[in-house]
Amino acid sequence: MGRIDASGRVSDRVVTQARGWKLGDRLTLSGTSGVVLARRDPAGMLAFGQKPYITIPAVLRTRCGLQAGDRVLLAAALDEDLLTVYPLSTLHQAICENRPAEGGASR
Template sequence: MTEAIISALLPPTDAHSPDRLPSTSRPNLGRPPLAELASLLPNPATYYGMGSIDASGRIANRTVVKALGWRTGDRLEFQVAGGVIVARPVPHGLATMWHAPYVAIPAPIRHLCGLRSGDRVFVVAHPAHQNLIVYTTPVLDQLLHDHHASLLPGDAQ
């Protein structure tokens, strides 16, 4: 039964079949026009992504970090507020961007936020403000729980 339904939807492939359409009767539509991606993004844009933390604290999301334009050797400062990590370049930063476009969260910051190797984080780059914001999964869970609770009163559990 399934074969009969599927075969009814597919055009015949036999070159000698009377039901086969001649190849000249198929219109060549070409490629659809594509919008310029740069024109669709606000300037400067905010970039979002997910990444894993490796054993050295490196965030595995090059695209978001690359959007900031930071370079190898840039000095970075890390601050933590409410379990959210904020990194930004400063001349007196205690951490160094050792290989662009990778940011490694220093061990004391990872321990403070309960991050371990393999943990997933949500990263947000703000090129205009030159900062990278890192949200841990527990922080995201709480933010989304609170947001959903405000949208659906009584369904917060």
């Protein structure tokens, strides 16, 4: 879990270390409403710095509905060089859509 600061930075040392990202690695960020994707890309727009954070550009934060102070879940797939940033609103929606109905059957 992380919180987006006023500059669009969000960090989680465990997740970025799990990706194996190193100082100077180039990253490409993309996203849609409810999710931001970051992946290592030699032609990427951002460089991974000494501090374990990803900076989500303002245009992308707007597109994805993210604001300073929002809490997000950072998730890394073990089989891909990908970091996914989920706003809590997206997680809430997914949980509600998959919540078991009364009687134990899922919706």
